[in-house]
Amino acid sequence: MATRGFPEGFAWGAATASYQIEGSVTADGRGASIWDTFAHTPGKVLNGENGDVAVDHYARYAEDVALMGSLGLNAYRFSLSWPRIQPGGRGVNGAGLDFYKRLVDELLEQGITPYATLYHWDLPQELQDAGGWPERDTAYRFAEYAQVAHEALSDRVKHWMTVNEPWCAAFLGYGSGDHAPGLRSSAQAVRAAHHLLLAHGLAAPLLKANDCLVGAAPNLYAVTPVSDSEADLDAARRIDGLQNRFFLDALLRGSYPEDVVADLEPFGFADVVQPGDLDLIGGKVDFLGINYYSRHTVSADPDAAGMVATSPFASASPWPGAESVAFVNAGRPVTDMGWEVDPGGLHEILTRVAKEYPSVPLYITENGAAYVDTVADGGVDDQERLDYIEAHLAACHDAIADGVPLKGYFAWSFLDNFEWGWGYGKRFGLVYVDYETQVRIPKSSAHWYGRVARHNGLS
Numbered sequence: 211m212a213t214r215g216f217p218e219g220f221a222w223g224a225a226t227a228s229y230q231i232e233g234s235v236t237a238d239g240r241g242a243s244i245w246d247t248f249a250h251t252p253g254k255v256l257n258g259e260n261g262d263v264a265v266d267h268y269a270r271y272a273e274d275v276a277l278m279g280s281l282g283l284n285a286y287r288f289s290l291s292w293p294r295i296q297p298g299g300r301g302v303n304g305a306g307l308d309f310y311k312r313l314v315d316e317l318l319e320q321g322i323t324p325y326a327t328l329y330h331w332d333l334p335q336e337l338q339d340a341g342g343w344p345e346r347d348t349a350y351r352f353a354e355y356a357q358v359a360h361e362a363l364s365d366r367v368k369h370w371m372t373v374n375e376p377w378c379a380a381f382l383g384y385g386s387g388d389h390a391p392g393l394r395s396s397a398q399a400v401r402a403a404h405h406l407l408l409a410h411g412l413a414a415p416l417l418k419a420n421d422c423l424v425g426a427a428p429n430l431y432a433v434t435p436v437s438d439s440e441a442d443l444d445a446a447r448r449i450d451g452l453q454n455r456f457f458l459d460a461l462l463r464g465s466y467p468e469d470v471v472a473d474l475e476p477f478g479f480a481d482v483v484q485p486g487d488l489d490l491i492g493g494k495v496d497f498l499g500i501n502y503y504s505r506h507t508v509s510a511d512p513d514a515a516g517m518v519a520t521s522p523f524a525s526a527s528p529w530p531g532a533e534s535v536a537f538v539n540a541g542r543p544v545t546d547m548g549w550e551v552d553p554g555g556l557h558e559i560l561t562r563v564a565k566e567y568p569s570v571p572l573y574i575t576e577n578g579a580a581y582v583d584t585v586a587d588g589g590v591d592d593q594e595r596l597d598y599i600e601a602h603l604a605a606c607h608d609a610i611a612d613g614v615p616l617k618g619y620f621a622w623s624f625l626d627n628f629e630w631g632w633g634y635g636k637r638f639g640l641v642y643v644d645y646e647t648q649v650r651i652p653k654s655s656a657h658w659y660g661r662v663a664r665h666n667g668l669s
């Protein structure tokens with residue numbers, strides 16, 4: 211019995227993404243994505259690993275959904291592979307859509323509510339060849355893709371997210387180059403950031419048809435200066451602006467923060483936004499997803515590279531707006547990613563968003579931790595990951611008690627999977643995957659989380 215109960219109907223889920231788990235990258239007409247190209251480029255992914263096989267979810271989806279059901283999850287967040295549905299970024303590949311129809315039918319059969327993300331970074335390569343996200347037309351191609359997917363699935367999928375972590379897609383993909391397509395241009399990065407939001411704005415009205423709800427899933431961080439010096443306070447303002455307020459204001463208010471626009475002026479940002487764009491972008495969500503992992507603790511440092519470890523090859527070039535900002539460790543325990551464990555930061559983000567952007571239902575669309583896992587006696591005892599999730603769920607419970615309209619939580623991730631630049635070197639899953647045999651082993655955190663879901667709360 212839960213002593214710290216959550217609201218009735220709370221969504222207890224786990225999250226994944228297409229390129230990270232599916233594999234079968236040429237099956238049934240799938241085209242190449244920028245991550246196929248990037249991962250096959252030497253020096254971009256640890257040990258030269260890629261998502262060609264991943265964890266074979268395209269073939270094993272029924273087994274994986276059955277495992278979700280047996281554990282007790284009532285929701286599942288997954289992403290659609292754009293190049294599986296539109297191989298060259300245009301048209302319709304029925305065989306690609308059929309996979310997602312099969313997947314959704316398995317979920318519904320298990321009583322699991324599907325939450326579909328349209329863009330989790332696997333842009334069709336042909337659209338990148340035509341300019342990618344810095345090119346305004348890509349936003350219109352996305353809206354067409356969204357229409358195709360929605361027409362095929364909206365009879366069964368009622369929760370849609372347009373873009374996952376547009377900050378990563380823009381600033382790591384086009385700014386630092388640590389993510390696909392691996393370009394390093396601040397001007398391109400800020401263009402990409404706006405066009406990802408424009409893509410959301412163009413698609414959102416289309417996705418509401420057929421009684422559907424639409425959201426987006428930005429990655430938000432609590433941000434703290436190392437001191438109250440003017441320089442450190444400004445460093446925190448800049449990072450909070452670019453990481454959080456740029457996306458929250460656009461999505462929820464239909465505006466960009468003036469200070470952030472000024473910070474981005476050197477990169478030509480003012481030329482990117484066309485009249486009417488922000489009216490298209492703002493106020494379209496029925497809910498907001500929040501991906502939360504940790505807090506940024508920052509200081510002003512003219513010699514700083516301004517990067518958080520997002521890949522083993524983290525470049526020295528800062529993402530736009532992070533010049534002369536150092537990201538420091540404040541002494542908290544860290545996960546295998548080197549990210550500080552700070553559940554208080556999640557409570558801070560939730561209560562801040564609820565206060566500053568009121569009346570928007572919220573979901574934690576990603577939260578979780580990488581730790582080194584070891585199989586022993588046929589099981590995996592991942593107490594650190596369990597403790598991480600429990601502490602963050604306790605922060606969610608406190609936030610709800612403080613009036614935050616939190617409707618669900620998705621652990622990242624259901625399965626160990628391809629962790630972008632880290633390849634298979636970082637395990638975030640509730641379920642362990644033996645990458646040689648593809649055998650799944652629910653970790654102790656999976657069994658515990660399933661009990662939390664079934665009891666709708668923490669003990």
Ligand SMILES: N#[N+]C[C@@H]1[C@@H](O)[C@H](O)[C@@H](O)[C@@H]2O[C@H]12
Pocket residue numbers: 227230374375501576622629638
């Ligand atoms: N790194 N890391 C883990 C996790 C990544 O695997 C997801 O694909 C992203 O949405 C987000 O960055 C978070």
